[in-house]
Amino acid sequence: MRKISGLLFRVADTEGLATWYQNVLGMTIKKEGDKHLCKYDSQDLQLILEKSGKAATSQSGMSVYWKIGIGLPDVDLGRDKIMAKNTIISEAAQFMEIGYLCHL
DSSP states (O other): OOOEEEEEESSHHHHHHHHHHHHHHEEEEEEEEEEEEEOOOSSSSSSEEOOSSSSOOOOTTOOOOOOOOOOOSHHHHHHHHHHHHTTTOOOOEEEETEEEEEEO
């Protein structure tokens, strides 16, 4: 059976983002050429960061862009742990009947 083994994101700052995934979310980082492979040791799925060649842009909360979600059994605890790593994150709030979430 085929399965998804990775997600590729083209980003302006692969090194900075890989460092964030390592320091804040505890992922292991492996550099292969111009790519950074981010994963948890116990998982097969990896996040692949590839240099986009474009400068980073500022996004507002109303911008249309892909959002990446992390599913957690306790959003408040996850938020507290991420904030403890000096990352700005919004208050958690209920979004209609879809979910309880916060934004980085």
